[in-house]
Amino acid sequence: MSSQPSLDMSPATGILTTVDLNKGEFEIISKRKIIFRRFMRNRTAVAGLAIFLLVVAFGFLGGLVSPWDTTSIDPLYISTGPSAVHWFGTTSAGTDLYAQMVEAVRTSVLIGLIVGAVSVVFAAVYGCVMAYFGGKVDKVMLFFLETMIMAPSILVVAIVVNGSGGEQIRQNVPGWLLLTIVLLIFNWMYTARVIRSMAMSLISRDYVKAARYMGVPPMKIVWRHLVPNIGSLLVLEFTRGISAAILAEVSYTFIGIGVKYPNFSLGSLISQASSQINTLPWMFWIPLLFFFLLVGPLSLMNDGLRDAFDPTSLSVGKVKKKKK
Amino acid sequence: MIKYVMRRAATYLVMIFLTTSAGYLLAVSTLNPALLEQEKIPRPSPEQVQANFASLGLDPSLSAWDRYTQWLTNIFLHWDWGRSPNGAYINVEFGQRIWVSTRLYLAAVILSIIIGVALGVYSAARQYKFSDRAITGYSYLVYILPAPVAYFLVQMGAVAINSAAGQRVFFVTGISSPGVEPGWPAFVDLAAHYVVPTFCITIMSWGGFQIAQRQYLLDSINADFVRTARAKGLTRNQAIRRHALRVSFIPVAQSIAFTVPAIFAGGFFAEAIFAWPGIGLWSIQAIGAQDVNAAAATLAYGSFLFALGAIIADIATTVVDPRVRIS
Numbered sequence: 001m002s003s004q005p006s007l008d009m010s011p012a013t014g015i016l017t018t019v020d021l022n023k024g025e026f027e028i029i030s031k032r033k034i035i036f037r038r039f040m041r042n043r044t045a046v047a048g049l050a051i052f053l054l055v056v057a058f059g060f061l062g063g064l065v066s067p068w069d070t071t072s073i074d075p076l077y078i079s080t081g082p083s084a085v086h087w088f089g090t091t092s093a094g095t096d097l098y099a100q101m102v103e104a105v106r107t108s109v110l111i112g113l114i115v116g117a118v119s120v121v122f123a124a125v126y127g128c129v130m131a132y133f134g135g136k137v138d139k140v141m142l143f144f145l146e147t148m149i150m151a152p153s154i155l156v157v158a159i160v161v162n163g164s165g166g167e168q169i170r171q172n173v174p175g176w177l178l179l180t181i182v183l184l185i186f187n188w189m190y191t192a193r194v195i196r197s198m199a200m201s202l203i204s205r206d207y208v209k210a211a212r213y214m215g216v217p218p219m220k221i222v223w224r225h226l227v228p229n230i231g232s233l234l235v236l237e238f239t240r241g242i243s244a245a246i247l248a249e250v251s252y253t254f255i256g257i258g259v260k261y262p263n264f265s266l267g268s269l270i271s272q273a274s275s276q277i278n279t280l281p282w283m284f285w286i287p288l289l290f291f292f293l294l295v296g297p298l299s300l301m302n303d304g305l306r307d308a309f310d311p312t313s314l315s316v317g318k319v320k321k322k323k324k
Numbered sequence: 325m326i327k328y329v330m331r332r333a334a335t336y337l338v339m340i341f342l343t344t345s346a347g348y349l350l351a352v353s354t355l356n357p358a359l360l361e362q363e364k365i366p367r368p369s370p371e372q373v374q375a376n377f378a379s380l381g382l383d384p385s386l387s388a389w390d391r392y393t394q395w396l397t398n399i400f401l402h403w404d405w406g407r408s409p410n411g412a413y414i415n416v417e418f419g420q421r422i423w424v425s426t427r428l429y430l431a432a433v434i435l436s437i438i439i440g441v442a443l444g445v446y447s448a449a450r451q452y453k454f455s456d457r458a459i460t461g462y463s464y465l466v467y468i469l470p471a472p473v474a475y476f477l478v479q480m481g482a483v484a485i486n487s488a489a490g491q492r493v494f495f496v497t498g499i500s501s502p503g504v505e506p507g508w509p510a511f512v513d514l515a516a517h518y519v520v521p522t523f524c525i526t527i528m529s530w531g532g533f534q535i536a537q538r539q540y541l542l543d544s545i546n547a548d549f550v551r552t553a554r555a556k557g558l559t560r561n562q563a564i565r566r567h568a569l570r571v572s573f574i575p576v577a578q579s580i581a582f583t584v585p586a587i588f589a590g591g592f593f594a595e596a597i598f599a600w601p602g603i604g605l606w607s608i609q610a611i612g613a614q615d616v617n618a619a620a621a622t623l624a625y626g627s628f629l630f631a632l633g634a635i636i637a638d639i640a641t642t643v644v645d646p647r648v649r650i651s
Contacts, residue, residue: 143335143339147339147342147343149582149585149630150336150339150340150343150585150627150630150631151343151346151347151623151626151627152585152588152589152622152623152626152627152630153585153589154588154589154626155347155611155619155622155623155626156347156623158607158611158612158619159347159350159351159354159355159611159619160350160354162611162612162614243468247470250470250472250473251470251471251472251473251589251593254472254473254476254593255472255592255593255596255597255608256596256608256612257608257611267470270473274476277480288473291470292468295468296468298468299464299467299468
């Protein structure tokens with residue numbers, strides 16, 4: 001299915017052939033464009049996208065405007081609140097919170113994007129293969145999937161992050177990347193289950209049967225007929241996966257099994273500040289605020305995308321007629 | 325029905341075996357307690373460390389596979405889950421903590437299912453009214469709230485209430501007060517300690533059930549068979565309760581199993597925040613102390629809880645869904 005419907009593709013209906021393209025009586029809008037327009041009409045979703053992009057930009061470019069780095073100590077400003085010199089205040093050791101926030105946001109965004117993107121691709125392939133082959137393959141793969149769901153991921157995270165046997169690995173791989181890999185391993189199963197059931201209903205459609213009888217290779221059918229049809233679900237799962245991974249990082253780091261010093265993440269900042277919430281409140285509330293500025297807009301975007309993809313949804317408003 | 329549940333239970337047993345084995349092999353190849361021994365003063369010689377661990381059945385010189393088979397035979401023949409690097413028996417340590425955690429998790433699971441499903445039905449029957457928006461909005465808010473941070477904030481709130489009231493209204497750490505008489509006073513004390521953690525896990529867990537139940541009930545509330553029931557003279561509430569609810573509960577019941585891991589993790593976080601001597605806190609500390617056997621035992625426990633949730637889900641499904649009972 002191509003996303004650009006061309007006129008000669010559907011002459012059978014006899015409708016399109018009667019229209020003269022040059023008169024400009026109508027406009028062909030590609031599917032992508034429709035979805036984009038529907039999304040842009042949703043104000044809260046666009047606001048969410050803008051905030052999200054701003055926070056991401058803060059994570060990647062915020063370090064350029066501040067002279068401080070994450071570890072250097074300023075003896076004149078120890079445990080001080082936000083000021084003109086240290087915009088977000090300083091820690092009890094006298095290090096600059098702004099610089100740490102920049103690195104923390106970058107780490108969390110990277111964890112979210114990597115886990116969200118890779119796990120959704122893997123889940124799509126896994127779910128489609130399960131649905132396409134069915135039978136024994138499906139049974140074995142479903143069994144493996146459910147076993148993965150069953151394994152308590154929190155313990156596996158704890159083992160991998162604490163394990164000293166993997167010392168050599170840790171020297172080459174930074175701590176946050178290790179956490180990313182473990183989160184990735186335990187983040188695709190639910191999506192794969194949903195994709196499987198969706199793909200199963202697609203498999204029984206006539207065009208897939210036709211392709212099968214014509215002898216199109218299985219992987220090609222999966223790629224050409226299944227993946228585009230579950231595309232909207234994949235995008236939704238991608239944005240959901242980003243926030244799930246950011247959330248998981250904060251949760252795990254909060255109880256001490258995630259990102260560790262000298263890496264900074266939102267979780268590590270929130271957790272190190274939680275013991276000082278009464279004496280140094282900005283240390284706790286600023287990272288938490290940034291966390292919500294990341295995750296909140298993501299769920300607004302997710303909502304907007306869902307409405308944009310759903311042709312029956314009325315919450316995206318109506319097309320305004322162009323004035324001629 | 326019994327046959328169906330038995331067959332599922334057998335599958336779950338195989339799954340528990342697989343996750344625990346994989347977890348053990350992972351733990352045995354990454355955790356290394358000998359490194360911690362070197363931080364002791366006076367520092368023991370490598371031979372002492374080796375002899376010490378060998379006597380505990382934690383011989384680091386054996387290959388991972390040999391240790392695995394040794395560990396597995398001990399479990400199957402003697403139900404012995406091995407020992408910790410400090411010499412404690414896993415069985416004893418585990419036995420002391422298992423009820424603390426299981427009671428907490430079970431109470432939280434049951435409460436969140438009941439509250440979640442009830443609120444889901446309530447909000448679906450009042451779609452787009454204020455109460456629906458408030459309840460569903462709360463459920464979506466919970467989705468983006470990291471559980472430990474939320475528990476921490478509840479704990480701060482409870483502490484604030486305590487200091488405002490000038491006396492201890494809520495217990496925010498620990499599981500029991502020292503020096504309480506056994507019997508009824510001890511039970512009241514225990515219940516008082518349970519309140520805050522159970523409350524925390526429950527308010528963070530019902531959202532998923534609420535959203536699912538609302539969604540599925542809305543799907544079937546306008547179905548033809550519900551309209552037929554209304555036409556036959558049932559009130560709207562009767563029609564929802566007797567016809568729509570039953571159908572819409574099937575997918576919710578099936579999803580129970582898959583929310584148990586989240587509640588399990590939530591219990592871990594709660595134990596870590598509220599300093600509860602349960603399985604969760606213990607296992608995190610044990611893994612920090614490079615304890616392979618404790619890690620494997622908790623993995624088995626976590627998988628077992630999932631299986632329990634899955635079997636509850638299967639039974640609930642067979643009760644409400646006649647198609648499962650017949651086939």
